[in-house]
Amino acid sequence: MEQQAGAISDAESKVMEVLWQAGRAMPAEDIVAALVNGHQWQEATIKSLLNRLLNKGAVSAQKEGRRYLYTAVLKREHWLTSESKGMLDRLFGGRIAPLVAHFGKHRKLSKTDIAELKRLIGELDDDQ
Structure with missing residues (x-):
């Protein structure tokens, strides 16, 4: 059963x-190896982030011999929904149309994006 994790910082995400992509329990050294080069973080920083995530209930740890294996408890889809809803609420009063209008106004929508939005709207209309 998934726990409700506290807010996840950008660094924690x-x-x-790494855990979501792996889809399995991972030892800290594998998580460190996946992050140390791309983010120029020290091992201690990554282990601190793991501890914070453990305290928030976003990950669990199971002892295996002399090490711990970490597993994502928080599902990516749940986190993504929460993050996107928070952004919509903060910036656009919880409405999607002003978000799309903003990107359209600043020319951040490609023709492919517009075609996909039209398709999605069509599917939503068909469902109602």
């Missing part, structure tokens, strides 16, 4: 991405 990088650790979570």
Whole structure:
């Protein structure tokens, strides 16, 4: 059963991405190896992030011999939903249309994006 994790920081989300992509329990050294080069973080920083995630209930740890294996408890989809809802609430009053209008106004929507949005809207209309 998934626990409701506390808010995940940007740095913590990088650790979570490693666990989500792996889809399995991982020892700290594998998580460190996945992050140390790309983010220029020290091992101690990554282990601190793991501890914070453990305290928030976003990951669990199981002892295996002399090491711990870390597993994502927080599901990526749940985190993504929470993050996107928070962003929409903070910036656009919880509405999607002003978000799309903002990107359209600043020319951040490609023709492919617009075609996909039209398709999605069509599917939503069909469902109702």
